[in-house]
Amino acid sequence: MLKAGELNVGAQQVRQTxxxxxxxxxAMAVSCFFVVSVLTRLLPRALRPFAASARKRESCFEEARRVxxxxxPYAFEW
Structure with a gap:
């Protein structure tokens, strides 16, 4: 039989996973967007795809993390 303690351990393992x-x-998304952010810094600010929504000047890492x-969340809608 399953005991309540064993059930809690299973739920904790699922949360950790x-x-x-x-x-x-x-980490994968930030690393991909970091590369894109660095490459788009070569373009003028008006042509950057992600800089338009930024209100202030930010580093490449901050921009990648924000994007x-x-x-x-859209990955979980599929």
Whole structure:
């Protein structure tokens, strides 16, 4: 029989796995958008695809993180 303690351990393991999966997804998205951000810095600011929504001047990493956090929720809608 399953005891309540064993059930809690299983739920904790699922949460830890979900956290790791989310962090891995975030790291992959930020790294991809970081490369895009660095490459788009070669373009004038008016032609940059992600700079239009930024209100202030930000680093390539901040821009990549902002875009990744905006895009990741759409991955879970599929």
């Amino acid at each position: 979900d956290k790791r999966s989310y962090r891995l997804l975030l 990744a956090l905006a895009v990741i």
